[in-house]
Amino acid sequence: MIPLVVARPEPGNHETALAAHALGLEVFACPLFDLKKLSWKSDISDSYDALFITSSNALRAVGEEIETYRHLPLYAVGAASASAARAAGFTSIIMGTADGSALAALAAADGRQRVLHLAGQPHKPIAHPSLSFDVQLVYEMAELPVPDSLRTVLAQPCVVLAHSPRMARTLADLTPDHSLCHLVAISAQAADAAGQGWASYHWPDQPDSSAMLHIAAPLCRSA
Numbered sequence: 001m002i003p004l005v006v007a008r009p010e011p012g013n014h015e016t017a018l019a020a021h022a023l024g025l026e027v028f029a030c031p032l033f034d035l036k037k038l039s040w041k042s043d044i045s046d047s048y049d050a051l052f053i054t055s056s057n058a059l060r061a062v063g064e065e066i067e068t069y070r071h072l073p074l075y076a077v078g079a080a081s082a083s084a085a086r087a088a089g090f091t092s093i094i095m096g097t098a099d100g101s102a103l104a105a106l107a108a109a110d111g112r113q114r115v116l117h118l119a120g121q122p123h124k125p126i127a128h129p130s131l132s133f134d135v136q137l138v139y140e141m142a143e144l145p146v147p148d149s150l151r152t153v154l155a156q157p158c159v160v161l162a163h164s165p166r167m168a169r170t171l172a173d174l175t176p177d178h179s180l181c182h183l184v185a186i187s188a189q190a191a192d193a194a195g196q197g198w199a200s201y202h203w204p205d206q207p208d209s210s211a212m213l214h215i216a217a218p219l220c221r222s223a
Contacts, residue, residue, distance in 0.1 A: 006161050020213055050072055098207075100124070155175075178196075
């Protein structure tokens with residue numbers, strides 16, 4: 001068996017590591033980023049007809065300010081974001097199964113016009129001709145020091161989980177020989193960000209961490 005590298009920020013890192021251990025996998029868990037909350041202010045004078053998130057981290061970061069918008073329908077990318085929205089008290093949740101652009105198309109098809117996007121820094125803009133986005137940056141992902149132990153693991157055969165394009169690029173830079181390692185990304189975009197030369201590339205049909213693990217498990221056991 002070869003190790004599974006889990007590098008997502010907490011608390012997701014611990015959650016994924018526990019799930020991987022439950023599958024009997026050898027896990028090397030090492031967060032590469034840490035969520036830092038950014039100052040922002042809700043404004044009840046603004047008239048939005050929907051809320052938009054592409055990561056559950058947005059709802060972890062916003063705090064009590066989110067109460068201002070809990071009456072709005074919330075559009076979320078992926079099951080994790082939708083679950084975080086339910087935990088935050090939202091009752092009208094529309095889940096997209098692809099990416100931010102597909103979610104925007106879904107919101108436009110529902111007749112939404114002015115959307116509040118709670119986003120992280122760095123931020124990839126999302127545009128749609130029928131939607132007006134007000135982007136509020138509510139968190140950033142700060143880089144953490146890279147321990148030598150992670151570099152050692154990545155220099156040997158392993159399976160690497162990439163939960164975002166930025167994480168994929170960072171892991172690619174840290175991996176000296178991509179041909180030794182299998183990449184399991186959360187999306188095709190994240191896989192593209194990791195570059196070429198990996199032993200194999202995989203991503204689930206929907207951006208879901210559990211689905212990533214079920215792809216990774218047989219790869220870990222194949223060696």
